[in-house]
Amino acid sequence: MGKPTGFMEYNRELAANREPLERVKDWREFYNRLPEEKLKIQAARCMECGTPFCHSGIMINGMASGCPNHNVPSEWNDLVYRGLWKEALHRLLKTNSFPEFTGRVCPALCEGACTAGLVGEPVTIKNIEVAIIEKAFEEGWMAPQPPAKRTGKKVAVVGSGPAGLACAAQLNKAGHQVTVFERADRIGGLLMYGIPNMKLDKRYVQRRVDLMAAEGITFVTGTEVGKDIPAEQMLKEFDATVLCGGATKPRDLPVEGRELKGIHFAVNFLGANTKSLLDSHHQDGHFISAEGKDVIVIGGGDTGTDCVGTALRHKCKSVFQLEIMPRPPLERGPNNPWPEYPRIQKVDYGQQEAAALYGDDPRQYCITSKRFVGDEQGQVKEVHTVQVEWVRNEQGRFVPKEIPGTEKVWPAQLVLLAMGFTGPEETLLEQLAVERDERTNVKAEYGRFSTSVKGVFAAGDMRRGQSLVVWAINEGRGAARECDRYLMGSTQLV
Missing domain, CATH: 3.50.50.60 (FAD/NAD(P)-binding domain)
Incomplete structure (x- = not known):
């Protein structure tokens, strides 16, 4: 352990992402990286606990606690703190095939189980992970390593x-x-x-x-x-x-008006957008455009957020994200103790960008879509919704119950279904x-x-x-x- 008191001496620090109003103008990654010296300081915050949970990957209360790949952050954090980046790379690759992917898109289950998070802020494990692999590629350490012998299978x-x-x-x-x-x-x-x-x-x-x-x-x-x-x-x-x-197989929403034009599965919207971007930087027109449209995203998860961010880059007129579940709490509740993954409200990149452009978070909670209404050409023009409350049924399970008088009509020329698979x-x-x-x-x-x-x-x-x-x-x-x-x-x- 390189710095026994590091978690007490240093605060958690993340590199500031690119400004929302700047990044919505392009398709480049919105992340920034801390300089190497600051990364060493963040690595010094790792406590190298006697009983660490960051690498456990065990299921607690239906969710994973710690890394399912059983990465051992305490080991490569110490190596980064001491400037031994190549050794840190070797330790990281023992358990994780693609740190460049998890270091960008993983929700950091490891950080949710970090012991430092019990008394303060968790270690920035995810950022250090991606920094290790990116340095490895930059230094030429990630050379091809074909097997010395083939099995014939x-x-x-x-x-x-x-x-x-x-x-x-x-x-x-x-x-x-x-x-x-x-x-x-x-x-x-x-x-x-x-x-x-x-x-x-x-x-x-x-x-x-x-x-x-x-x-x-x-x-x-x-x-x-x-x-x-x-x-x-x-x-x-x-x-x-x-x-x-x-x-x-994407989950559908079989309500009145589902057959209208302008209602698409999120996976089709996102996939076509990326393919057109890579093929022609959107010059071929082979994608579903949100430009100038009122967009409704149905679904509150990561895919819904990606739809929000993509629609904003298309220069949509407005965008709202409808979620049937209640708004998560801002802090851990009594029924969500450490080292469970924290089920708290987070503001992701898409919500940050929508708030910067339109002044507010696009997410609407405890709301369900009842029907879609179209115009004379069969194009969707409205989404009709109602608020719900979650109550226990006769079997004791929580179910949504509509609240009379909370009906609302949302203008929409593009509806994206992001309700999972x-x-x-x-x-x-x-x-x-x-x-x-x-x-x-x-x-x-x-x-x-x-x-x-x-x-x-x-x-x-x-x-x-x-x-x-x-x-x-x-x-x-x-x-x-x-x-x-x-x-x-x-x-x-x-």
Whole structure:
């Protein structure tokens, strides 16, 4: 431990993000980074606790506490404090395949369980994590490291999101010949087309893909397994298969007027926007534009926030984000003690930008959409809502109850449904005849990841349902370990 009293001597400090009114004019990342000397000071705040929770990744009260990848921040924080950046990199990469992704988009479960947060502010673990990997790329330490020996085994990984990429990287490290199949035109899955550029610049996704290709992984784009390649053919050509296709069926809102033009799933809005940005910087017009429109985003999570930020960059007329759940508290409640992840209200980048432009947070809580109303051309023009309160039903569960007299009409020429996902698509899974659980996800026990079909494994959102990037990486690594064990009889992957 480099600085035993660091957490008492230094305050938590984050680099100020780019100014909201400046960053909404472009699609560049809104983050800034602290200089190296200040990062060392922040690393010095790490207590190196006798019983740390930051790396635990255990489930408490239905949520993860600490890092699901079991990163050990106390070790690489100490190394950063002492200026041993390369050693910090080696320690970080032992547990996390892609710190450049988690360091940007993870909600920092580790910080929610940081012991320093009991008496003050938690350590800036996430910022130090991304600083380590970015310094590694800048210094040239992230050179390709292909395996010294090949096993002769061939593995197909279906899907190139964070689970698929993590799985492929680990299997390649074990010496197997890995082919990753992706139906989109670019590799990255959620990382490429699900998260907007200002939150995760696609240069960093492509940088990692290029590194993995140089290490011997084969990437096949524009190919949907189950459609372009029958499942039976894939099983014959490969010794094992890992399904990492995600939970890509968006949750719908089947209310009156849903068929109107101008109502879109958030995933389609965000994906088309990023593709057009990368293809032509929006010159091709192949995206859903919010320019000059009143925009209603239905859903209060990260995807909803990304829709807000994207609509603002399109120069929308107005934007509101409707959430059926109550407003979270500003501080931990008695039923949400440390080291549980803090369920408190946070102001994300999209809300900051909307407030800077329009003077207020765009989020509206305890509100549900009743119907959509259109004009003579079948274009949506209004969203009709009502406020709700949450009450216990006869079974003791909290349910929303409409409040009479709270009906409201919102002008809207663009409505974005950002209410999450219900599970994986069926085509490939039906061809493989893999067993599914009650939520239609692929049934495969966590820790084993093997499906009901011999030699077929599953990981990430396709197995666990919609979740975080950090969980996808955890599952991809775990599935790779068990796939390697299946192929070779034993494994040294972790």
